Amino acid sequence: MKAAREVGIAGYGAYVPRYRVLTETISSTWRPRGAAAAAVAEKSVPGPDEDVVTMAIEAARVAVGRAGFDPGAIGAVWVGSESKPYAVKPSATIVAEAVGIAPAVVAADMEFACKAGSEAMQAAVAFVGAGMVDGALAIGMDTAQSKPGDALEYTAGCGGAAFLFAASDESLATVEASVSHVTDTPDFFRREGAAYPEHGGRFTGEPSYFRHSLAASRRLLAEVGAEPGDFAHAVFHQPVPKFVTRIAAELGFDAQQIEAGLLAPRMGNAYAGSSLLGLAAILDIARPGERVFFCSYGSGAGSDAFAFRVTERIRARREGPGVVDYLARRREIDDYGHYLRLQRKIRRS
Amino acid sequence: MQLPRFHRLRSAYYHLEGQACSACGAVQFPARRSCLACRSEELERRPLSGRGTVFSYSEAVAGFEGFAPPHLMALIELEEGPMVAAQLSDVEPEEIEIGMEVEMVTRRIRELAPQGYIVYGYRFRPRLEVEAGR
Numbered sequence: 435m436k437a438a439r440e441v442g443i444a445g446y447g448a449y450v451p452r453y454r455v456l457t458e459t460i461s462s463t464w465r466p467r468g469a470a471a472a473a474v475a476e477k478s479v480p481g482p483d484e485d486v487v488t489m490a491i492e493a494a495r496v497a498v499g500r501a502g503f504d505p506g507a508i509g510a511v512w513v514g515s516e517s518k519p520y521a522v523k524p525s526a527t528i529v530a531e532a533v534g535i536a537p538a539v540v541a542a543d544m545e546f547a548c549k550a551g552s553e554a555m556q557a558a559v560a561f562v563g564a565g566m567v568d569g570a571l572a573i574g575m576d577t578a579q580s581k582p583g584d585a586l587e588y589t590a591g592c593g594g595a596a597f598l599f600a601a602s603d604e605s606l607a608t609v610e611a612s613v614s615h616v617t618d619t620p621d622f623f624r625r626e627g628a629a630y631p632e633h634g635g636r637f638t639g640e641p642s643y644f645r646h647s648l649a650a651s652r653r654l655l656a657e658v659g660a661e662p663g664d665f666a667h668a669v670f671h672q673p674v675p676k677f678v679t680r681i682a683a684e685l686g687f688d689a690q691q692i693e694a695g696l697l698a699p700r701m702g703n704a705y706a707g708s709s710l711l712g713l714a715a716i717l718d719i720a721r722p723g724e725r726v727f728f729c730s731y732g733s734g735a736g737s738d739a740f741a742f743r744v745t746e747r748i749r750a751r752r753e754g755p756g757v758v759d760y761l762a763r764r765r766e767i768d769d770y771g772h773y774l775r776l777q778r779k780i781r782r783s
Numbered sequence: 784m785q786l787p788r789f790h791r792l793r794s795a796y797y798h799l800e801g802q803a804c805s806a807c808g809a810v811q812f813p814a815r816r817s818c819l820a821c822r823s824e825e826l827e828r829r830p831l832s833g834r835g836t837v838f839s840y841s842e843a844v845a846g847f848e849g850f851a852p853p854h855l856m857a858l859i860e861l862e863e864g865p866m867v868a869a870q871l872s873d874v875e876p877e878e879i880e881i882g883m884e885v886e887m888v889t890r891r892i893r894e895l896a897p898q899g900y901i902v903y904g905y906r907f908r909p910r911l912e913v914e915a916g917r
């Protein structure tokens with residue numbers, strides 16, 4: 435898919451909370467001694483006063499600030515998440531108000547499991563590409579939920595990123611094209627009112643993550659007429675690190691290409707924020723002229739893939755905190771009870 | 784019902800919006816009817832930078848209804864001059880020092896009931912260290 439007019443990213447911002455829990459701390463409660471090590475060594479945990487709204491506000495402020503964009507010229511804001519603080523009441527209006535872009539703005543929350551953030555990116559490209567608005571803010575952010583003791587508890591992390599899309603002549607990276615691939619797949623879901631998601635056994639992995647990520651990635655490569663080797667960097671959705679290394683290998687990307695965007699080993703899976711945060715980490719180090727390959731995955735199921743080309747404006751648009759700065763301010767939570775409280779899995783009545 | 788009050792305060796809560804006095808130039812927070820320095824009523828809105836330093840702090844031992852512990856209360860001296868009382872975030876009590884550089888963040892500052900309205904507003908955290916040369 436290509437927009438009628440060329441679109442790019444004018445500014446971006448990331449967010450990862452300060453707290454980490456070692457997966458050992460979780461296994462010491464739930465797993466027998468000597469059980470196999472978890473897929474990641476530690477994961478990010480939100481602070482007691484944080485949620486998807488507060489995290490989205492910080493990433494959005496950095497994105498708008500870096501773009502040097504008049505907030506009044508931003509005409510759309512979408513927040514993609516599966517852990518929004520209200521079941522009914524948009525996160526996007528709170529973010530729009532806090533960033534100073536309300537009220538003349540289209541705003542809503544996107545829902546598509548871990549693909550909600552890239553869904554917001556597709557919409558932003560379309561609105562700007564159609565000439566309806568000058569700037570559109572797309573955010574993917576999660577404080578991922580998981581049942582205590584469930585396999586997902588070892589990787590469900592939190593974080594995400596915000597991207598301000600605008601006309602390509604103002605951008606730090608232009609959008610070459612994007613594609614999407616969706617099917618009705620029962621791999622993971624959460625019913626209304628349920629505190630935690632369920633996952634559908636044999637539907638995880640092969641028929642879901644791999645099938646959709648491969649299909650969207652191959653469609654995008656065909657659409658832009660490129661080979662994996664033409665891209666300096668590639669980022670995928672990151673449920674566990676080994677999924678990313680395997681999908682990259684199947685497509686023909688090497689370890690070096692996925693290195694900058696692979697954050698799951700240090701913070702777990704940020705769900706709707708996962709691939710967007712990886713893209714932000716790539717933009718933190720990318721050089722002008724480099725091409726960047728992006729592919730998300732969300733259960734239910736689908737993938738969005740984007741090809742970007744970095745411009746010389748990137749050098750002037752990295753002021754302020756990068757992904758590494760957020761990862762570096764690390765504070766370990768060494769107690770499972772404290773971790774449960776921060777995740778709001780237990781609370782004082 | 785506290786909801787209308789929190790809603791009305793959201794410019795101050797979300798943007799740390801204060802006032803600059805047209806007569807004497809003083810900056811104040813929060814907004815008032817007249818200038819604290821010269822009593823002029825010619826005041827214009829002024830969003831503040833959110834940067835400041837810790838002037839004083841204390842750790843509240845007792846909980847407040849609707850607030851999540853820990854309660855690290857501080858007086859922050861903003862770089863524009865005004866003093867603001869707020870809680871500190873992303874910091875342990877033993878890490879706080881008088882004069883520590885802080886910056887404003889927007890956080891959950893209270894819930895009006897366990898399943899009630901969430902109030903977002905300003906808190907301050909140690910200024911994020913940014914790696915040079917990126």
Ligand SMILES: [Zn+2]
Nearest residue numbers: 804807818821
């Ligand atoms: Zn005055």
